[in-house]
Amino acid sequence: MQFKNPEILYFLALLIIPIIVHLFQLQKFVKTPFSNVAFLQKIVQQTRKSSRIKKWLILATRMLLFTAIIFAFSQPYFSNKTANQNQHNFIYLDNSLSTNTKGEKGNLLQIAAQEIIENVSEKDVYSLQTNSNFYDKITKTTLKKVLLETKETSKKVDLPTILLKFGNNTKNKTKALNKTILISDFQNTYKNEFTNVTPSFSAIKLTSSVKNNISIDSVFINNTNATNFTLNVLVKNQGEAQENIPIAIYNNKKLISKLTSSFEKDSQKNIEFKIQNQEEFSGKIVITFSDAFSFDNTFYFTFKNDQKINVLSIGKQADFLSKIYTKNEFNLTQTTVQNINYNSILKQQLIVLNEVENFTEILSKKIIEFSKNGGSVVIIPNQNLNIDSYNSLLQKLNSGKITSKKTDTLKITNINYKHPIFKNVFSKKVTNFQNPTVQNYFSISSKNRSTIISFENNIPFISQITNNKNNLYWIASSLDKKNSNFINSPLIVPVFYNFGKWSFRHPKLFYRIATENKIDIETAIEKDKVLKVANTKNSFIPLQQKFQNKVRITTKEQPLKSGFYSIVKGVDTIQKLAFNYPKEESLLNFMDVSELQKTNKNITISNSIADVFKKINKKNEVHWLWKWFLSLAIVSLLLEILILKFYKP
Template sequence: MQFKHPEILYVLFALIIPILVHLFQLQKFKKVVFTNVAFLKKIDLQTRKSSQLKKWLILTSRMLLFTAIIFAFSQPYFSTKNTAQNIHNSIYLDNSISLNSIGKKGKLLQVAAQEIIENVSDEHSYSFLTNSDFYRNVTATELKNILKKVDFTTKNLSIQEVLLKIESEKLNKTNSLNSITLISDFQNNKKIKNNEFTNVTVPISLIKTAAELKNNISIDSIFISNKNERNFTLNVVLKNQGPEKTNVPISIFNDTKLISKRSFSIENDTKKTIDFEIQNQSHFRGRIKIQNNDVFLFDNDFFFTVNFGEKINVLSIGKNNDYLQNIFTDDVFVFNQVSSSKINYNIVPKQQLILLNEMDDIPSTLSNALTDFVNNGGSLVVIPSISATINSYNSFFSRMNIGKISKNQQDSLKITKIHYDHPLFKNVFTKQVRNFQFPRVISSFNATFKGTPLLSFENNQSFLSNLTVGNGELYWFSGALSTVNSNFTNSPLIVPTLYNIGQSSLQTSKPYYRLQERNTIEINASIGKDQVVSIQNLRSSFIPLQQNSQNKISILTTDKPDKKGFYQIVSKDTLQTISYNNPSSESMVDFMNINELSSQNSNITSYDSIASYFEEENQKNEVQWLWKLFLALAIVSLLLEILILKFFKT
């Protein structure tokens, strides 16, 4: 039993007063003398005993009366909580698009929101968190109004992020009884681990929402191959989670125009790639659509774009080499080779990649142009000649403030180390190569550059290194690549190395991007210094993070946009069309077992429904007041005293 006003109980000490009154102010008996006292002695004895009994009964009833009144005013109650404590419940409702599926009562998100509205208590306060919003310290009425407007989002929070946000509010106050309620479908893409809950002392309740269907076919990804002047091959990767499916229709659209349609079959729990031959068009705004009734419908269509005119400008200055022409092919690059005496300096700023290919000397005019080119965001590859003039090269390097080179060392060395962790070699090798015919270099230059090595000799000196200079990149080969000095051009390393350097100089737009991911987009265009680009469609528009240089525009998107579809990159005119699709992780039908998680942690309780959770919580926090019972006891005590005074004869 607990008391709302326990300080009133100190009045119980005052009950000693009626006890003293009854003990020291007893009624005194008068003596009357009779001749025959034998009978009177007997009467006197009986009267004294009856009178004392009556007085003790009256004392007891009055003590009970005052005690009951004091207890009634202190307002006693039974409850698991203290009435002085405020009950605060932090509720997380997962509103990711995976909850846009059908459960027993309807769409999971709307059903969850409605059940919360029907069960929240007006006596409690709440903090309400979704993947997109956080409402702090709201009343039940405010919470109901918020829940009526809750909608889906492509944003997704991990359980760890949810708990950190709630804990950051520091709700564990002395006068608050806090709890955390997490309502989600608990897809395994959240990667929930038991140790994420170890630092949380507040009780946590997990409520899982479940869809009726458990199978799903999704468009996992697409890629373009065999791209030429006439057509290209669209490769559509489909993913099946569940039993085998047959005769599923799939259609390809260019805007609203139907390009191709067929049906496919796919085995249980597998991926399948379907190829479509599509005729080239200037701009292809593609949409893929499958017709299948499964758990998730949002992944049954997919947006992509193909920009045929977008290529990377590459210029080689110095020695002409056939192997460069074979690497920088015209399907991806616009490649040109010129000698140092025939350079058109007007085209230098328009390049994305320039190769300084085995020149003996670097003229000062070219040195100035290349320095500006790199500082403004261009990529430069420097391949020295065997007979390079060290002073000329050092003069160029000093302009860039990157260090210097020293005399050519005549020591044949093997290139034995590939730095696989460098972004340039990402997805190039399926595994680290051990048995490999390593290329050899006869002579090389020592350099003091503090760059990142990409390829290294057997003595751990760098053969190819990467340096960031201003807004651009510089790649330094420490030795000439001519066949008289090295067999590197005959090595399998030459193609992925130079090709990836070329592609990294301008990150041309991909066929599609994923929402809520870090996406870098570079456009081969230039705008004025005071101009900005925006990304927009018919529904929304925003200005992304961007960096303008003389030869490209770099754009970064993360949390925006938030809806899939086609978007235009716009300055004064439309520069490019790109497309976004939902995160592929939202299509998973793999969900975690919250009962197993709760069995491993005593601080966690799992529930099958929102209604059962709130019913238990309301019963647990229900207050059973006892003051009426004590008031009734006081009235009974008063009536008992009246009865004793009226009917008890002494």
């Protein structure tokens, strides 16, 4: 039993006063002479004894009366919390795309929101975290309004961040009981996020009743020629085998091709479409099938045939460059130092300085201007280079300087697989690599250098040097066949190919929402102007970096909806992009939440939102007892009246 006003109980000490009064209240009897009192002695004794009993009964009823009144005013109750404590429930409702599916009672997200509304208490305080927003210290009325407006979103919030935010909000709240409730489908993206030090919470798992899902994983194009190209659509089937599933391709709203396909159980299939070449293509792929998730049955992509990267090679003629920078993707120009068209330098995206012996002043100025405007530069040194000339250029580019020339036969052995240049190049680390060699190399010192490939002694062979807008790739030795056989190595293709691809990031076929995307737009804008990304429903201004002949935009937090988006400059549309939802949301892999209790005993698992909230409400329900004590006081008073009226000693 607990008391809302326990300080009232100190008045119980005053009950000693009526006890003292009754003990010391002396009644004086008047003596009356009588001729013969022998026959009255027994009656007098009986009267005095009955009078004493009556006094004790009156004392008991009055003590009970005052005690009951004191207890009533102290407001006693039974509960698992104190009366002046508030119950603060922290709720995470997962409204990711995967929760927008069918459960036993209906749509998982909608049913979860409805059950929360029906079972929360009016007396408690709530903090609600969704993947979209955080609502702190809200009442049931506000909670209901927010839940009814909650829709699925492509945003994702990791559970450690949620628990940390809840934990920070519970600190220094001594007069509040806190309960954390996580409501989610616990998709496999949450794996390994719970440890034995994870704060206690109740986990409620939302379970879909549909166990099949067909999703479009990605698309790519190959076999491009003058008349048509092949569009490859990777489709993933999770669950039982499916037959005769319709797949259609649209260019904007025009139907281009349609077929049906069958899928084996838990398989991935590449479906090819022959499509006639067009200058621009805004493609939409639609699968007609009722499965777990509908959002991944539509896929968007765009491309333009005229997008190529301009590459200028200055210096020695190199056959390997023409084999890598092919005409279908690059505009390669090779020229000597004497025949340079300086006006064309700023129109390039990548410049390869291939074994130039000495940099003239005008060439250095143009290279520096090109680099500062966001262009990428690859430097392949000449064996007989002019060190002063090279160092002058490197220092003006804030890229360090050459320290010395080393003559030593070294193998090129180490590949930095984590470097962005090798992203999606290797499926696994190469162990049987035939190591190319060099006879001599130039050692360079630089602060902002990242190694791409290195020698057996860990000295960088190819490195990237980045300073503000400058992006320079340094190759430590001449690639002349007399000095090195690196041009015969398979490594030269992905390295130089990605030098070109990374120099200007033309829009890809598609981008993923909630992923950082860097896109180069070939345009020039004024200082006080910006590019916008927009479609028919909304628009936003992305993070952007301006260069002389391009603008690099970065998207991550937006957009939130899949579809086509336009890059808008003023009122003009200069580029079209396609965004699709993260493919991880299409997976039917979910955590076994019962395993969580093995690592954390404070975690409770449930499949019912109603049960969890009923237990919380019942556990924290206050059973007031003051009415019973008040009734007892009234009964005591009545007893005293009855004793005084009917008990005659």
